[in-house]
Amino acid sequence: DAKTTQPPSMDCAEGRAANLPCNHSTISGNEYVYWYRQIHSQGPQYIIHGLKNNETNEMASLIITEDRKSSTLILPHATLRDTAVYYCIAGLGSGNTGKLIFGQGTTLQVKP
């Protein structure tokens, strides 16, 4: 799995878009970018993943740069319930290994 670098913490105003960056400059061509989040005292929750193209689902959007060396998770209208630790993971995929390499993540604080 490629090493990822995320800022340790970020703040966002409620109702505004939260843009969480992730650097994965050593990602290889067949490695995906995954985002999970963990709300205090709960298990991580899958948000979104992508390979090359930008992706959007009901929770968030994932923007991957053309060179794939970095990505941004966008929560379009952050709410207080989005306060959590967000993990960016770059790897081959966990579906047939069960293995994800979690870094320290970004603690997002959404403020009223």
Next chain:
Amino acid sequence: KAGVTQTPRYLIKTRGQQVTLSCSPISGHRSVSWYQQTPGQGLQFLFEYFSETQRNKGNFPGRFSGRQFSNSRSEMNVSTLELGDSALYLCASSSGQATNEKLFFGSGTQLSVL
């Protein structure tokens, strides 16, 4: 569809004892993986079971073991507990067959070793 269920939610043990944690995956999922989360080391992969066989293993001592039953339920055992084993233990499930599928995590078992 019920989510991943872990029992018990909290557990207190003393050094030297052993402990067994249980995980019931989402119905139809055949892969169960286990993680340890501590403030110092973060989330670390322990092992993964698929169809009753251990398919992947992380870098943990042999005191940490697991098994999976024919109904895909899994148990994790830690023998000769040490203070450093105090952690949140999480399990996750998936179908186990597609490379890029997501993992579904349970709420974890909080283990305190005194």
